[in-house]
Amino acid sequence: MIPLAGAIALAFAGSAYAEEQIVKIGHVGPVTGPSAHLGKDMENGAKMAIEELNAKGVMLDGKKVKFVLLAEDDASDPKQGTAAAQKLVDAKVNGVIGHLNSGTTIPASKIYFEAGIPQISPAATNPKYTQQGFNSAFRIVANDGQLGGTLGRYAVKTSHAKNIAVIDDRTAYGQGVAQEFSKGAKGAGATIVAEQFTNDKATDFNAILTSIKAKKPDVIFFGGMDAVGGPMLRQMKALGIDAKFMGGDGLCTAELGKLAGDGLIDDHVVCAEAGGVVEKDKKGLDDFKAKFQKQYGTEVKLYAPYSYDAVMTMVDAMQKAKSSDPKKYLPELTKIHHKGVTGDISFDAKGDINEGTLTLYTYKGGKRTILAVTK
Template sequence: MNTLRVSRMTLALSAALALFGCGQKEEPKAAAPAPAPAAAAPAAPAATAITVKIGHVAPLTGPQAHLGKDNENAARMAIDELNAKGLEIGGAKVTLELVPEDDQADPKQGTIVAQKLVDAKVNGVVGHLNSGTTIPASKIYFDAGIPQISGSATNPKYTQQGFATAFRVMANDVQQGKVLGEYAAKQLAGKSVAIIDDRTAYGQGLADEFEKGAKGAGAAVVTREFTNDKATDFAAILTKIKSTKADVIFYGGMDAQAGPMAKQMKSLGVKAAFLTGDGGCTPEFIKLAGDASEGQYCSLPGVPLDQMPGGKAFNDAFSAKYGQIQLYAPYVYDAVMVMVDAMKRAGSVEAAKYLPEIGKTDYQGVTAKIQFDEKGDLKGGAISLYQVKGGKWEYRETVGGGAPAAPVAAEAPKADGEKKS
């Protein structure tokens, strides 16, 4: 009798979990605007106006929803600006339409919405936000011949799969991890470093590259620990790291974990310096870590916003409309602009026709001068390092990218060069 009850209960639990998953998957579909009817319009009397659909994918629900919404706002802003100016491609008047989708930062969901965008016949895709969702989705876009530009997926694998449709407008983790690893070993004088990652494609990839960089620069990796992208309690792994007496702790993951992690380091009396990548390089990190954030480090591909060619103007326009920039907004904005720029040069909105033009991009964006190498990676991407001083991210230095890509980066750092503002 008892066994009967327990088995019934476990059955109920698994059913419940399955249902819970389904329930969530339904939600974004309902929220997305019905894309189908808009496509059928062009033949109507409305002159020769064509509607071009651009898909955008990021997590809009779940723990990274704040970053996802930030990206979507940037894409929307780019599209609204282009529409307001009036866009003509190949002699026809064009109206851009954003098709926003939610992948919940979940690789499975990433492929589902990717297929959905392909079925909706979008002309191009901007996104996804996470490397873990971008990589599996990129195969679907490649098979359908739809160009994809991500503003934030930094895992090297994304552009190494040989997909002609995959591009990114941000330096990848090989560059970033190497810079971070060397920085930890040299500038922070880390003889022994401990590494934590969140087991996502992004966190793990960055941590792997960091490990190579740190070892190459002479530091010893004393332990490698793991968490996940939904965790809030790190006391157990930090206690273990404390026993190894590491000088530097590196975390590959997002701000939602990096913040509480820095805080718990302090309450456990861990004295090591804390270093994280672009995922933790946000104002949220400081809010979540409180005074434990003071003196900690992060890196960000590209140059600080106020040193970006169009950084100030973008910041003013964006924050007036959507509030403070979280992280990747300027990159996503550039991704949309690069895509439309390629359409203009090709004189066509058809994927097959404008795809070759993306590779030939030479576009002065908000973040940098954007050119792609043969794989679709940004040429000469710079990496900047920041440290928290007085409750704000303060710019420290920029490594790499000295070449034509970002001439401004080589200038002397401004004293008040904080990243947000």
């Protein structure tokens, strides 16, 4: 028989336990495959946010909340991405952060929408993601229409390119950003002299680069990721192609220096990252990067601040709704105004970030150097 004092203590403990809510937030990104370094970066940003929220002791409707991150690997593969999405739906997550690639984000978004689960992508930039009419889909970075178009205009107006070659990796992201770049460049008066494609696992580009070399372009634009862009730069140098090399955020990483080796010539690469902060927000992002470095022993690669902000924005909406029920907090997410480490976050009617910033970079001594932050 349990003594009375023990029974009271057990009852109290049971009551306290019952009062604590478990809120499950899913995260999906590639933590295997060629983009694993970017997927892990994104996952760690989300993990940092979850740990901070739990340390803070968030309350929802008078009950303490424990946030749990359910992390899945999609390996940048659409089939694996939809399988991961279904797994999170089956686990009854309250919201999803991800995916990284547009090619996995777009098919997965239908699964989340049908389950009524809000999804915030910290990285996917293909415009189609938010053009499907899914009220559950949001992104906190500028889309390819903004990013590719800005790069296309920059190539002509600032780099004075007249003849441009375009290569893409046939992924939803690569094709999307290349198309928007071409539109922007042509609209500014350039001629597209060559259009070639490869795939996101290719390592040999000699045939397409030799064909492009004959067209004597001023700029070669590549729609794809750094794991392919790095070796491509090496082979451009070996073939004596001195055109400038441009790309979107998938190319624009700290890793590009290692991947391109001696193919990365100073001031020869121009790329853009969706996001970036204006001067007034710089200290907040710098503080985040320092904290991230201390916690994980590695520098932010690219997406960690955006996944961190995506988690915090989602939880901000839950707090405003006083509920982690997707039906209750989704309306708050559509009208949110969240001050994040990457700047002010609010969404338009489609779920795109309002006034998304872009950061233009070049490389000097193998390291990324900011050219400008623009909108």
